[in-house]
Amino acid sequence: MDITQLQTFIKVSQYGSFTKAGEQSFISGTAVMKQINRLEDELNLKLFVRTATGTELTTEGQTFLPYVKQILGLLDTAIDQTRKSSFSEQNIITVGTSILHPAEPFMDIWKKITAQMSDFQIRIVQLQEDLHSQNREYAMLGRSCDLIVGTFDNTTLKQSFKAVQLGQYDFGIAVRSDNKLAKLSEISFDDLKGGSLLSVPMGISDTNDQLRRIISKxxxxxxxxxxxxxxxxxxxxxxxxxxxPLITVTPWKSIHPNLVSIPLKTDIHVPYGILTTKMPGRNVDDFILKLRKVLKLN
Known part of the structure; x- marks a missing residue:
């Protein structure tokens, strides 16, 4: 058993297909199937049921899955912490980045203030979602990274996070490129009448809840x-x-090649900024304090 087999196991469980899992790893579906076959042989377990339309986890596979995720997550943390220990400096700040929480908005600011923050260094680390947490990548704060760049509101800040606001994102509506709404330069709620709209449930985001209340009323x-x-x-x-169509925000406008993001006509905006844990440690506290001073933030 090796790491590649475990990573492939997760991909097949996620996509339900050897072919689709192979596409994500840039290998053939046959190569993926061979990896899974070897893993099952080594474990003497049947992890997937092969069907004409794809694959499904067996009971054994469903039991095995969370442990594999935990093992790979611990490995990522071990590697990250080991890399940190190779630096003698104590002023390295790790910034997590992912497709849903891109670090670019902060890095654009960082390029302009690097000279004024010369006693700190930035390291970018790729985040993996914690699928066992309701806050997913937010749950990686303090574990895989010191800070992330993301949206926040009162609901988020109740979850043991601190935030430094850098700006605000705009709401948009993402639609498939062949949808008639894709031809619009701006979308209003009137344009969405009579159709469906994909949204997170109430209670996850204050700003999204504001949109939902307008729609409901x-x-x-x-x-x-x-x-x-x-x-x-x-x-x-x-x-x-x-x-x-689904409700989206600025950094997700190019997240899927088959979706077009159209600005939503609304006065509601989503604050974004640097998120840390409530008690991130002295090094991060010093970084945030100096960053506020350089950016002249309250």
């Missing part, structure tokens, strides 16, 4: 389809596969 003709929680890549795939 003034636009009952819009049918809300709720996700199971915060967005992940499956949400954007669902929007494409079912041709359902």
């Amino acid at each position: 003034d636009y009952p003709q819009i049918h809300i389809v709720e996700t199971s929680g915060r967005y992940d890549m499956n949400t954007f795939n669902q929007a494409v596969e079912e041709n359902i």
